[in-house]
Amino acid sequence: MTAQGRVLSKRARIRLLWLRLHRWVGLALMLLLLAMGISGMALVWPDATERLFHAERFEVLAADEQMPPSALLAAGGEALLHGSRPAQLQLGAPGSAAILSSEVGGPPFLNLGPPRRTHVWLDPADGHVLSVSVETPDALFVARAVHGHLLVSTEIRWLVALTGLFLLFMSGTGLWLWCPGLRSIWRSLRWRRQLGRSMNLHRHFGALASLGLIAQGLTGIFLALPWLLNSAPHDPPSAPTRPVVAPTQTLDAVQASAQQLAGTARLQMVQLPTEAAPSWLLGFSDGSEVSVDDASGTAELLPPEHDHHDGLSGLIHRLHGGDFGWLHRALLFATGLALSMLSITGLLLWDQGRKKRRG
Structure with missing residues (x-):
């Protein structure tokens, strides 16, 4: 029975229960899901993300010219910290910078990800230094740390799997609450003035992205817990x-x-x-x-x-990472955007309901 004294049917009571669970679980995980959505969008196109935050690394003079690798190694070595030795030189595609990495300079930042190194970006045409990262995390490091292990120790991957499980719950319950039946799907996608902007956006983003969110949540669980596929995680790197x-x-x-x-x-x-x-x-x-x-x-x-990415495990990696072309990456980017918008509109809906109850 509602506060107005109306008797609810069994179906209505079940729907109300799932609505409340959807609301409170979403509210509790709002910041976490928002972070996963934003970091996922950044990782879909890593080059674009790096260009956005570190444009100087892409200011290469000539796309068809390259110094000998030995000359690039010598030029980059001069930019390393005093006493630091060069360990690896990466030569990208024509028109992209060469990257010289130093030896390990310290433990991983916040004990997350690989050990600290100095990286030097070089113009392959003349060897001048484009950018230097001195053992500090950049935008892509933060995105990987958030999306891969929630800024927590890499040993506690079950937290990432639990997040994927909650994402499955939120997507499934949201889709069930929205679904009007096959005959009325297009009608339910219409903009309803009586619902308000936040509710309309929440319903539309949730309906359109639900299957993608379910796929990302499911594949994310298997990536966080590879033993579910009888696939051992990568061996830890040697000292x-x-x-x-x-x-x-x-x-x-x-x-x-x-x-x-x-x-x-x-x-x-x-x-x-x-x-x-x-x-x-x-x-x-x-x-x-x-x-x-x-x-x-x-x-x-x-x-x-x-x-390590053969078989079913490899397929899951490629599905989660967007390895099937630009359209696949665009769909994953849209899924991350939808997850971010669902988190924001969900918070707005909760705040509007709170103000309405107080009023």
Whole structure:
């Protein structure tokens, strides 16, 4: 029975119960879901996000010119902190910056993500420094830390899975509360003046994005708890060792030896020899990797590593990450936007109801 004395049917009472659960669970998780939506949008197009916050990293002079990797390594090494040794050089696609990473400079920031390193962005045309990140997190780091483990220890992944479970609950109950039946779906998508702007936006965003939110919540649970698919998580990285002070081989000689085995593939990555593993590692655009012994200069084409993203686990990774083209990424971006809008309009609806009850 309602406050007005009307007797509710069993169906109406069930609907009211689910509505209250939907409202209070959503209110409790509003900030969390908003953070997941915004960080998800940022990760769908990482290059665009990085360009938005760090435009200087993309101010490359000429797209068709590139200095030898050895010259880029020397130029970037001068920008590293005093005493810090270069560890890896990444060569992007033509027209994008080269990135030199230093050795590990400290533990992970807030114990989240990879260890701290200094990164130097270089213009491949002339080697001048575009940007330097000195062991501090940038926008993409924050987005990954929020979306991947909620700024909590990476060991507590069950919190991420629990968030995915709540997202399933909110999407499922919201869809059930909205669904008017197959014959009236288009009619229910109309803008209703009597409901107000916040309620109309909440209903429309929820209805249009519900299936995408369910898919993201479900795949997010499996990614957070890989044992559900009998898929072991990635092995933790071994303790980092320092690069050697003065390699025996020059990068030019190492590249020449490796290129003979890689053929016409373009060099994309150079990992310098370390005190524990005194060999160069070079990665090429076709996915091949070549190891070059620093003492003898002998090059060896390495066998392809096992892809952790094979099978069902790989499919889930690709579905959650938007790996099926620009349309897939656009749909995921729209899903993140809808989740953010649902969180905001849900809060507005709660506040409007609170004021109405007080009035």
